[in-house]
Amino acid sequence: MRAHEAGALHGDIGSRGPAWLRTPVDVNALVPQLWPRSVARDADGALTVGDLGVRELAERFDTPAYVLDEEDLRARCREFRAAFPDEDIYYAGKAFLCRAVVRIIAEEGLYLDVCSGGELAVALAADMPPERIGFHGNNKSVAELTRALDAGVGRIIVDSFDEIDRLTALARQRSVRPRVLIRVTVGVEAHTHEFIATAHEDQKFGFSLAGGAALQAAFKILDEDVLELRGLHSHIGSQIFDTSGFEVSARRVLDLQAQIRDARGVELPELDLGGGFGIAYTTQDDPSPPHDLSKRLNKIVSSECAAAQLAVPHLSIEPGRAIIGPAVFTLYEVGTVKDVDGIRTYVSVDGGMSDNIRTALYDASYSATVASRSSSAPPILARVVGKHCESGDIVVKDEFLPADVRPGDLLAVPGTGAYCRSMASNYNHVPRPPVVAVRDGQARVIVRRETEDDLLALDVG
Template sequence: MRAHEAGALHGDIGNRGPAWLRPPADVNALMPQLWPRNTVRGDDGDLVVAGLRVRDIAAEFGTPVYVLDEGDLRSRCRDFRAAFPTEDVYYAGKAFLCRAVVRMIAEEGMFLDVCSGGELAVALAAGMPPERIGFHGNNKSEAELRRALDAGVGRIIVDSFAEIDRLTALARERAVRPRVLIRVTVGVEAHTHEFIATAHEDQKFGFSLAGGAAIAAALRILDEGVLELRGLHSHIGSQIFDTSGFEVSARRVLALQAQIRDARGVELPELDLGGGFGIAYTSQDDPAAPHDLAKRLRKIVDSECAAEQLAVPHLSIEPGRAIVGPAVFTLYEVGTVKDVDGIRTYVSVDGGMSDNIRTALYDASYSATLASRASTAEPMLARVVGKHCESGDIVVKDEFLPADVQPGDLVAVPGTGAYCRSMASNYNHVPRPPVVAVRDGQARLIVRRETEADLLALDVG
């Protein structure tokens, strides 16, 4: 019941899948919330994205391939800009970044958040105005900070006392006054996977609120007067559906804002509540629309500011996954289909954990559908796996696919725009897939496929 419409229970699937997983009424039907907005199943059963058949994409670019619906990505940027018209919306580049995407989000009026020197290099190479760039990271090097200052990035989110000292020295050296925000660890236990929860106390990011580091950092910056302290930043995690965590975070950060005012008579003008807004990977996910998020977040901030007698600061947010995640699916070719003694059917594809590590790393759930044709066969519970030398090389843990799925078929996995290509590897010396953007029936290559020559070029032995 992941990439398809759910039907009634047909028999007992035993222990081979989650209790909520039920065979679909129609194994060919798509759940719209899981797929790019311009994706449909054509009359011949082939998936069609933005007017182009996936069989044609596979024929031209090969598989596996990440397929980006450019119209979908742009429309999601517009949705967030419309929902937050007076706020700053930073696209979180760590979700997926390349020069073409930088240009898309810039054309749609977005700001850009980067978290490494490499991401900053891509942003600048693509022509992103540096004043619209924010620079994150818990261990920015001196070279990275130098480049950010020389480029004139709009803001730097400081993450440690060592970074404050490093940035202060560089700012003095250059006679500049960079704008900074302080990342605050607010002690919120977000309802998400341990590895993508970022606001609890025992983790590497930010200044602890409970331990007093956050107020100490703010006072140090204000007293030294070299850096321009613009505000506070809080990010509670990723793939979050419940705004209660944001409410707790805003309450605690704005209480710190009041402490700073009381200690130094300064009301900081900005507040960044981060991102982490969830998307639908399976039928069990129910993400909020941007306008609902905006309404809830404004209510939270307005209420807490009133309680602390603070002026409402200029708000910013950082969606990444919520913009690029649903805009992309990965297209694979089936290589083998193996029934293991009636326990489970394994459908092996020509990619795997090198192009999507999230299933192995986070126990993430995905959906899949037969993409190159329709089928009248009964649904069978399958596990879509990759070609790598690991038993944990799983792309989709449990999915109903037609029982006649066979080698040569194309299978598509939606929701792979965020953290799949950006976390891709060359495990087993497998070249990373290309990214193809589709718009108005035309496909263009925006990140080319790696080759064996690329792999060997780095091997100087």
């Protein structure tokens, strides 16, 4: 679908020139792939989600607010579960984590990745079965590893020789044998932003394959025989649409597995290929459905195992933002509308980079729509910006909105379930928004709005 069909404009405006301004645009259209599945417009043109109108949500919970379509989240969990029935599917805690979400993904049969002591604390507080938790991180502390061992975390993905030493010492002290995977840096350049590409050599994660560190890590764990080495882990990045990188990654990591077998006579039973599957933030994004991903990844692993004369290991995947990202939109209220010399219109909302830093951090693209009504006004080129004292405080870089957009309108930005609330800040001492889950005409706060009292409670003077 072309961008103008949804009223979305992305990329450098100057390179397209005034032709974009002459393109017919339906500013009321909703592109299904961008929105949670229950989102629609009512007879007045206002958005509804889970059979509740956004005007009611704004009245009850104020703005800005993250709005979670709970049934959409559950449906995405089930789709991945159906597409990967024999694999372990790990939900990415770093994308968004709270006790309610932990309970949902546990009920839907998923596993959980955490990468800090705080994330582990939330998981345990929500009664996530510890054997279904994986613990990531490039610099896990002694306290974090101790807590993981004491809780009985199902697997720890080791990331350095220092960590192997720390974990080995702790395991000896406790007479336990934790299951571990080795994170392997396979040297694959994923087609994504450089800050979320994680398998090239020059970065902080994992053991280098090319330099031999990954093989030495496996030898060290096997020779010391304290940790239970279950397999290898590879993660090439995030927001990935092309599976060709997984093919290269699988080939390289399975070749390493064959080297371990040939040198030590041990065939590791597990393989985690990562994931980081992409979602649609704009109409230019074309994510693959879970069943297509399953077919491709299983074909890749089967063929590479056959070539290496290895038994097919038990596979784990990490879909990343693909589960929670599309299930949430952020609801704002417009405060100021400013035309800048006919170049574009700046639409300021009551949030910004404190609730969505991704545009400033990754140059991420988003879409937006007026959510409280429909409009018959012609489209104007707009930039949705926040209220913070930064010129880089941009929520949506370029979007067609109706020319009559005005203060008091509600504006909705889809695709904000991943990394928005989890990376939110109190910049300019702005309290963070709540997360409101909606299902079957009912709404409940699962993360409450911060208050000024919360900010002052940390300020001990």
